[in-house]
Amino acid sequence: MGAHDHGHGHDHGGHGGHAGHAHGVSADADRRWLAIALGLIGSFMAVEVVVGILARSLALISDAAHMLTDAVSIVLALVAMRLAARPARGGFTYGLKRAEILSAQANGLTLLLLAVWLAYEAVRRLIEPPEVAGGPVLVTALAGIVVNVAAAWCISRANRSSLAVEGAYQHILNDLFAFIGTAVSGLIVLTTGFVQADAIATLVVVALMVKAGYGLVRDSGRIFLEAAPAHVDPDAVGDRLVALDPVTEVHDLHIWTITSGEAALSAHVLVEPGGDCHAVRRDLERLLATEYGIGHTTLQVDHAQEALLSVGRPGETGGRDDGHCASPHGPVHREGPHHH
Template identity: 80%
Template sequence: MSAHDHAPHDHDTIGTAGHEGHGHAGHGHAGHSHGVAADADRRWLGIALGLITGFMAIEVVIGVLAHSLALISDAAHMLTDAVSIVLALIAMRLAARPARGGFTYGLKRAEILSAQANGLTLLLLAVWLAYEAVRRLLDPPPVEGGLVLVTALAGIVVNIAAAWCISKANRTSLAVEGAYQHILNDLFAFIGTAVAGLIVLTTGFRQADSIASLVVVVLMVKAGYGLVRESGRILLEAAPAHVDPDTVGDRLVGQPPVTEVHDLHIWTITSGQAALSAHVLVAPEGDCHAVRRDLEALLAKEYGITHTTLQVDHAQDSLLTVGRPGEDRAADTHCADAHGPVHRQGPHDH
């Protein structure tokens, strides 16, 4: 049973952020903003998008003329960069819409979906490029080293400019941060391609182009896996990576007069916006309102969690005992089916 599953109770049940009494748990926002979009952010992302798409089109043509898989793979990587920026811009628009109807959090997770799509695209593209690179290692075509070198050097300049633009935007968004990391990876890839072009130009070692492509593949897999993993954690309602729910539960139950914490849930709404709900029991003499305020302040200060829903009740309140009529239930089995560990004073039930 979660904190939302309980029927309305007496005045001991406390909401958050000033929603006291009223017999239900309320949501606190503590004045924080859910928006990741701003006109300035969109402008910087738009400039970066223009730089990347313009150079990408030129690079594809030169890559075909120079018979360079390294340049083509760099262009493919830039395509995913462009897609990630477009998805970030779309997500910003959607996330800025107010919550309404069945979307009680609004469309905040649009950026998470965009990050997931971007990561999967990177991984699939990396598979194809790896196949082509291995094939060319075994049978290397002639490569125009000079053309590869000049194009790669130009790509380095373009990627530095694009990375600088995106660094000006709000990188707390997973979609924006993903685009930024992709462009940094692309910058490293262009450096590798420039080295490959120099090697081909000076030594005639044509396999250097394919080796540079494999370096790009490794960078793409690393970036793609990171995006899929981080966005997947959010979509699966996992706690933020830097927050241990058991530690949080023990910390909350260590605050007198709290005697028990259960149905503790911690999840991420969208990038940088963690949320928490819990059912808290306090000693009979405890002030539920004061306890709720103290716990909110602790969560905000120590864990940066300001979106909280805390149901606070007196431990002996028989009205809150869940079970069949006539069933003898002890105070320490307050809920019939608590989700996750039950944290109590003294030895903890984990």
């Protein structure tokens, strides 16, 4: 007896305006745009390291180091795209979709570690400034601005709802600001001979790197810690679900993110004794997909009375647990004025 039901609503199209990006042509196009940006950045970076060493400019070398992380971030995004596209098999029941989040985390960490090293070098140079050749610095930085604008444009054409692609984009955008700072410092060194401008420009780059790195580590960390998507409040979702007739209680509500733009939800839902469990499940799935963009749901729907009857002292039900959780995780949402 009792309608015990697991409903799986799978929405492979994706949400948040990138439905078409999920597979096929658009994924290839994304890869192509990222590869073009990678070519631009890789070739310019080599030039920049050489000029930076010859001109003794830390700002240029720091930009080149930043560009190296740009290149790595694009390579990681490309690898992650390839891995995430693989079908789920064996022990990896979600496939390798989290590869992209690993890539974002790696990007964030490299930015933060580089920032520490560059900050140390810049402070050292403020105290004992070496001679810096302003001319080559200015010319190289202006060329860097052009290269970064082109690379940023390429990446903006790819699907930025992916955290890996967004990570690469953030890297390049920060690099662009860094080059503007370096160009200004080159101009100052050239016109006034104030060589400390080079180290000051480096510290501006460091601040930008810390900001971008922290953002990426925080966002990917949320996903690894199975937090609900930032725009979804699980309490509000629980209250919304329990408001639907004939639902009487929602507990064990879990909302997490598989990979960027792909949220999943599971919950145990109790329905009035006369209610239609299957219809309730369908209604809840529709509500979650339309109002919250959650397309992957697993809902266990039971009649309230049966579930309550089966809860007694351990052993009373012959060791059977008829679906009701012995210790629900998180708040219990009930119908009526007192939701929790």
